[in-house]
Amino acid sequence: MKGAAAAIELGESKIGSTPRSGVNRGAAILDFILRIIAFLGTLVSAIAMGTTRERLPFFTQFLQFRAEYNDLPTFTFFVVANSIVCAYLMFSLALSIFHIIRSNAKNSRIILIFFDTGMLALLTAGASAATAIVYLAHKGNAKANWFPICQQFNSFCERISGSLIGSFVAIVIFVLLILMSAAALSRR
Amino acid sequence: MDSKESENIAVTDAKAAAKGKAAEGAHPTADVAMKTKTQTRRGSKKGLAIVDLVLRLGASSAAVAAAYSPLSSEQILPFFTQFLQFHAEYNDLPTFTFFVVANAIAVGYIGLSMPFSIVCIIRPRAIGPRLLLVFCDTVMIALVVAAAGASSAIMYLAHNGNLDSNWLAICMQYTNFCQGLSGAVVASFVAAVFFMLLVVNSTFALKK
Numbered sequence: 001m002k003g004a005a006a007a008i009e010l011g012e013s014k015i016g017s018t019p020r021s022g023v024n025r026g027a028a029i030l031d032f033i034l035r036i037i038a039f040l041g042t043l044v045s046a047i048a049m050g051t052t053r054e055r056l057p058f059f060t061q062f063l064q065f066r067a068e069y070n071d072l073p074t075f076t077f078f079v080v081a082n083s084i085v086c087a088y089l090m091f092s093l094a095l096s097i098f099h100i101i102r103s104n105a106k107n108s109r110i111i112l113i114f115f116d117t118g119m120l121a122l123l124t125a126g127a128s129a130a131t132a133i134v135y136l137a138h139k140g141n142a143k144a145n146w147f148p149i150c151q152q153f154n155s156f157c158e159r160i161s162g163s164l165i166g167s168f169v170a171i172v173i174f175v176l177l178i179l180m181s182a183a184a185l186s187r188r
Numbered sequence: 189m190d191s192k193e194s195e196n197i198a199v200t201d202a203k204a205a206a207k208g209k210a211a212e213g214a215h216p217t218a219d220v221a222m223k224t225k226t227q228t229r230r231g232s233k234k235g236l237a238i239v240d241l242v243l244r245l246g247a248s249s250a251a252v253a254a255a256y257s258p259l260s261s262e263q264i265l266p267f268f269t270q271f272l273q274f275h276a277e278y279n280d281l282p283t284f285t286f287f288v289v290a291n292a293i294a295v296g297y298i299g300l301s302m303p304f305s306i307v308c309i310i311r312p313r314a315i316g317p318r319l320l321l322v323f324c325d326t327v328m329i330a331l332v333v334a335a336a337g338a339s340s341a342i343m344y345l346a347h348n349g350n351l352d353s354n355w356l357a358i359c360m361q362y363t364n365f366c367q368g369l370s371g372a373v374v375a376s377f378v379a380a381v382f383f384m385l386l387v388v389n390s391t392f393a394l395k396k
Contacts, residue, residue: 071352125337132338186394
């Protein structure tokens with residue numbers, strides 16, 4: 001009885017803390033699901049870009065018209081960035097599970113926010129750089145004498161354009177993850 | 189019987205009074221400890237709020253530099269033909285139009301977020317404004333890094349060209365133009381780093 005009274009006096013009654021814990025656990029489960037979706041998005045993007053190649057049906061004695069993702073360094077950066085983020089998301093799933101088990105953990109959440117922010121920046125840089133080059137490949141730039149290559153390499157361009165989608169989905173998820181972690185930290 | 193009972197009650201009262209005194213004696217110490225802890229926490233939160241304001245000023249100056257630099261970096265080559273003049277401007281490349289707009293939005297946002305940052309200095313324990321700032325700062329990271337990333341890809345192409353796709357390097361002609369734009373891209377990445385520090389700083393402030 002004395003213990004219960006002391007607990008109530010100190011504001012540690014179980015009745016008050018259970019709903020908060022429940023909300024945090026729910027947020028942690030959602031965090032886990034979003035991480036899996038982002039992981040799949042970046043994985044699909046990296047694979048789609050990395051396996052893109054097209055060979056045109058005509059050729060000369062010395063030349064063969066062939067397009068691969070690594071012909072443009074920006075696409076190489078895109079694949080590397082997506083691979084790094086994909087690996088990070090796989091490792092971060094462990095911390096996400098830890099947050100489901102211990103929903104009131106604080107320091108691990110701060111670590112997660114810190115790395116999530118870094119990965120958001122890396123992924124956004126990779127995706128936007130690739131988008132700029134894809135735009136150039138589609139439209140070209142007459143003033144700089146950069147001609148559109150997508151008129152020749154049709155399926156190559158379709159594939160690289162499609163591979164950007166997964167990356168942008170992952171970017172949106174990262175923004176949500178950071179917000180959710182911040183909200184979980186602030187919950188009193 | 190009565191006297192015994194009254195004696196018993198008196199003893200109990202005395203015990204209770206002694207207990208009460210002890211408790212009273214203990215309370216102020218606990219109160220002081222709690223107060224000190226709260227004040228320390230409040231002080232550290234105030235410190236973080238001041239750091240937030242300073243970081244915002246840093247991000248603002250970097251974003252202003254990034255937005256203004258392309259506007260002022262145009263170059264006209266000294267030779268021309270009867271019909272052509274060789275002239276380079278930032279809006280010849282759509283990516284740089286996006287770059288200028290994104291950085292201008294970032295500058296505008298920082299201006300609007302300053303009052304919230306000041307509110308966090310005045311009321312260090314306020315959670316609402318901080319959460320709002322974390323969300324908006326995260327969106328700004330995405331926007332500024334997207335602009336900087338896209339522009340750096342185009343700048344790389346302008347400097348080095350690409351033989352496989354027959355895209356020639358234009359920076360061999362327009363050297364000043366390219367230097368100005370490269371500086372703007374660097375400033376934009378600096379602004380992005382400031383925004384990242386803002387998110388981390390706000391996270392520490394949100395921690396109870």
